[in-house]
Amino acid sequence: MSNHFEVIGVSSHGKELDEVKNDENIEVIPIDMSRQMTPVKDMKSLWSTYRLLKKEKPQIVHTHTPKAGIVGMLAAKMAGVPHRLHTVAGLPLMEATGTKRKILEFVEKLTYASATKVYPNSQGLFDFILEHNYTDKYKLKVIGNGSSNGIDTSFFSPGQITDTQKELLKKELKIEAGDFVFVFVGRLVGDKGINELVNAFSGLKNTENSKRAKLLLVGPLEEDLDPLHPDTLNEIKNNPDIISVGFQRDVRPYFAVSDALAFPSYREGFPNVVMQAGAMGLPSIVSNINGCNEIIIEDQNGIIVPVKNTEKLKEAMERMLTDTGYYDRSRMNAREMIQSRYEQSVVWEALLGEYHKLVKEREYRV
Structure with a gap:
């Protein structure tokens, strides 16, 4: 993606973020995000992300994981980012019950409502999201044959x-x-x-x-x-x-x-x-x-x-x-x-094609 866009990686502090910076040669910005339900910390994350997006003014914000999704999509909508994309790579709510399930479903629906496109990374997730009416079908798309990133079969050989x-x-x-x-x-x-x-x-x-x-x-x-x-x-x-x-x-x-x-x-x-x-x-x-x-x-x-x-x-x-x-x-x-x-290069090309298509459509409308 760095050959076609200026890419900024955002995640919590840690050595893994530094490794991404060095391995991918991109700018990274740390914003703390808890994996658990922490309303006060989450509001701080939302505010920090909003301020970052207002400053950077990106064309695309693409989030992964439930917490990054709710924080990133809400902040991107508040900041007026035109393309707000969220990949669904699993739903913890599937194993939740009672009040916890209701809270997680609300958060998921709010994430999808804030996004302009939602990418389940499998057909099964696509069907589950539709079946439970979490969002409209027009927002949903599975990239390629599924998977968030494909697999580099020359490395895993x-x-x-x-x-x-x-x-x-x-x-x-x-x-x-x-x-x-x-x-x-x-x-x-x-x-x-x-x-x-x-x-x-x-x-x-x-x-x-x-x-x-x-x-x-x-x-x-x-x-x-x-x-x-x-x-x-x-x-x-x-x-x-x-x-x-x-x-x-x-x-x-x-x-x-x-x-x-x-x-x-x-x-x-x-x-x-x-x-x-x-x-x-x-x-x-x-x-x-x-x-x-x-x-x-x-x-x-x-x-x-x-x-x-x-x-x-x-x-x-x-x-x-x-x-x-x-x-x-x-x-x-x-x-x-x-x-x-699931060769990785095929998945990457499909996602890159999606990015170019979205940007081109917006330029055409303007």
Whole structure:
């Protein structure tokens, strides 16, 4: 986008924002935004964003995440920004109930009302938003085949990790020849399906025609917002076949030493992890939610299981373990099915085309 527009990145303070500045060679401006419901802090964020937009006078403001959406879209509307775009990459309200659900729905509707265009990053989210009347259909559009950013399949490629790197990592993680490794990548919290995943894995039985199963958990344990069940934490700690490595900046080596992704999340927008795993040549077991059930096609590049269903998840894991022919076919299809539909350059070109179209239409009207 920097080749076509002057880009300014806005997010909360932190080393990640500095990394974006250096990696993308763009100007960045820190504005504190809490991930939780904090009315006083949110009003400060809104005022700071409004003042920034009045000063910069951008043609386009494009927001991501629910908090950045409500703050950014309201501020952009108040500041008179002509193109106010919001990408929906998941809806936390899907798992909320009662008063919290009503508050989150109100915030979502206000965000969409303030936006001029809303981009659900999957067809499932598009349908959900329409079904619940959060906004009018004319505002909605899915860019390309879905996804917020696509996947760079030259970066997420099996060839990027050498045999030596794999052998060293396997030795470090105590993965032996003949082990079948299920990998999960993401935050270790309840709504990612970790309780069900650990229970399903613990129920697997090694048979004569199956390999020894191991579960590799790659991601931070978050104990504040959505903590795991104590029994799950105890199993992760004490089961020698469960390997938890915490947050990893580069997840490719962990995909490279694994055999299949297990991703039983309760809700997603369009999960990067499933695309990354596929690009690394892994079939996936995913829950039947929007995004996941668009990337994975049953019996072609993985298995789709019901949400929060430990038994069906266990059955899918057993099938990957024991049915060698099925597993090999799924693995053979995995990378090509990502390359053909979600290559990053294709998504970028589609989004750039949308930006140019919007700017040109406004110039024409003026």
